[in-house]
Amino acid sequence: MKVLVIGGGGREHAVCMTLAKSPKVDKIWCAPGNGGIADIAECVNIKATDIDGVVAFSKENKPDLVVVTPDDPLALGMVDALEAEGIRAFGPRKNAAIIEGSKSFAKDLMHKYNIPTAGYAVFENSDEAIAYIKENGAPIVIKADGLALGKGVTVAMTEDEAIAAVHDAIDGGRFGGAGARVVIEEFLTGPEVSVLAFVDGEHLSTMPSAQDHKRAYDNDEGPNTGGMGAFSPSRFYTDDIAQTCMDTIFKPTVAAMKAEGRPFSGVLYFGLMLTPKGPKVIEYNARFGDPETQAVLCRLESDLFDIMNAVIDGKLDEMDIKWADNAACCVVMASGGYPLAYEKGKEITGMDNVTESIVFHAGTARTDDGKIVTSGGRVLGVTATAATLDEAIRKAYADVEKIHFEKAHIRHDIGIKKG
Structure with a gap:
């Protein structure tokens, strides 16, 4: 089977790498991809938001599946455009992607259907x-x-x-x-938890919990970013809390979208806060989170290609999705100055010395002479798995120390804070 993945960040690198494990997948394209994705997929010079370009490429090359991962093309209706041409696509249609594309829509939905939120x-x-x-x-x-x-x-x-x-x-x-x-x-208080779920319009299957670190600097200081690191599982997301979320948030959200004539198919991300009054929704995303995906997909034991097809076919309830009983930590290495002004084109060295982690590329490019250089704000996601979270954290940071580029910036407390 042939698969086209849309996007060029660390999340897409994780998705491509996980799809490549499927014995059914023998060809992956990624548009536009990045310097690391190029090792496992053929990168295509099409912007993630170029709907016409993606549709034209798909009509010519006939992928068996197009996976639309970033928020912008989903909100613009890329899945709708692909389906209109008979091309099989994974991700929500435009009228469902609004759950992320408009926070006021999401808040009104939660208010209407009594889903707990601020x-x-x-x-x-x-x-x-x-x-x-x-x-x-x-x-x-x-x-x-x-x-x-x-x-x-x-x-x-x-x-x-x-x-x-x-x-x-x-x-x-x-x-x-x-x-x-x-x-x-x-303003709500409590531990934050991210729970991603596969959704087929009616059924859902949650992934292991995770926690993101949004602020740029240690101790949750500085401006918000796209995410400076993540770990899985959450220290606070107990089985009892998971059941409460399933009953009061997850299932009601999927049912609400269906009732509104906007059935959601794809990955639905629940950003939660575990408040003293119970779990509440902070935000929804209409796709895999970044960098949570890098931590969570490392724990997937089932075939992602099969799962995505079950989602499209409305047969998610027939899948028994398996996850490893372990932990993962992803530490983002960012360009100095991110999320504000930063420089590009800095050579990255030392990745060949990494022994215990997967290095997911986010903002990287490959030069004509084969060097890997920085090309974005978030550059790499160094991700380790282990039997315990503390060991995964140790392994990830040990490998971060082996990688170098000018003005590299990391947080030193990913997964460490206990609250």
Whole structure:
């Protein structure tokens, strides 16, 4: 079978590597791919958001499956466009991808169907938003309504910080059209947990829990990023909590999307906070998370190609998906300055010395003379598995020390904090 994977980050490297394990898959393309993906797939110079280009390539090369992984092409309707040409595609259609593409849609859905989440209000006028902030005080959370590369959320500890975030989004155009509307949310406390699930429109099968680290610096300081590392499983996600989430969040969300005429098929990401009043939804994503995917897929024992086809065919309930009883830790190596300004083109050395981890490439490129250089903010995801989480963390950081590029930046506390 031939598979085309859309995207070029660490998540796509993990997806390609996992698909390559399937005995049924003998050819993988990746558009656009990156320097590491090129070792296992043929990289195609098509942007992930180029729907016409992807459709044209698919009509010519006839992949048996197209896996659309990033948020932007899903929100733009790439799956719809592929299906319209009779091309088999994995991922939600546009009308279901809105669960990530519009935070106000997601909040209204949860409110309508009594799915636990933070209190909220939606604004398009900055004066009205600021009045709401002054009435409710801080800490408070400001979110751009649309897609903002994982950087559209401000957890404001003061009213001044919240007001500045509103001005940046609505008046300053910091996130373009994605920030023309903002969702202002109640500040919640508790451990955060990410749970990804395969969903076929009606049935769902959850993956092992994970936890992301969004802030750029140690101790959860600095600006939000796309994610500086992840580990799996969560230290806090017990069997009892998992059952509560299944009954009050996971199944109700899938049923709500179906009831709204927007059946969700693909990977649905539940960003949760385990509050003193029980688990609540912080956000939904309409696809594999990054870097959670790098940690979670390392633990998959079943055939990902088979799972994706079962999702498309609405037969997920017939699958018995197996996961390893182990732990994984992914440490992101980023360019200095990320998530703000950073330089590209820095040569990466030492990856051949890595012995106990998988190095997933995210922002890398291959030069004409075969060198691997940096080409993005998040550069590599060094991911180790072990019998225990503490051992996986140790192994990942030991291998991080072997890899070098100018101005490399990491967090030193991935998986270490206990709260």
